[in-house]
Amino acid sequence: MPDDPRYQQALDTAERLLGQPLTLPLADGEPAVGQDFRRLATEHTFGDSWPRPGLDLRSRCLISVAVAAALGTHEPLRGQLRIALTSGVTKEEIVELFIHLEAYAGAARAFDSYQVAAAVFGEHR
Numbered sequence: 755m756p757d758d759p760r761y762q763q764a765l766d767t768a769e770r771l772l773g774q775p776l777t778l779p780l781a782d783g784e785p786a787v788g789q790d791f792r793r794l795a796t797e798h799t800f801g802d803s804w805p806r807p808g809l810d811l812r813s814r815c816l817i818s819v820a821v822a823a824a825l826g827t828h829e830p831l832r833g834q835l836r837i838a839l840t841s842g843v844t845k846e847e848i849v850e851l852f853i854h855l856e857a858y859a860g861a862a863r864a865f866d867s868y869q870v871a872a873a874v875f876g877e878h879r
Contacts, residue, residue: 761793764801771804772833773840815843820851823867824859831867835874845875 768776778792815838822831848871856864
């Protein structure tokens with residue numbers, strides 16, 4: 755896996771977007787095949803989806819934050835918020851996204867997601 759150029763390219767893209775290396779160690783009790791899942795998900799996400807032409811980086815960031823927030827997936831939302839902030843999306847734009855999300859995904863989902871964002875904002879001063 756470390757010598758796989760496709761996987762390495764995906765890791766390089768992830769690092770550029772996150773502003774730090776993507777680390778995906780197996781947790782205690784996780785089967786070894788979990789590493790295959792992590793590799794395939796990384797290759798698809800950062801090797802296939804993010805580098806595609808057709809949408810600019812800012813649009814991809816905002817879409818990714820909106821999807822993770824609408825789904826209520828907190829860990830992916832944290833990652834997408836970090837990517838958005840690292841890529842130049844402002845905190846104000848993200849708050850506007852949550853204001854708009856409230857109208858379509860509901861106040862509870864938007865508020866819950868905003869709480870995740872507020873914590874991530876604290877990391878990016």
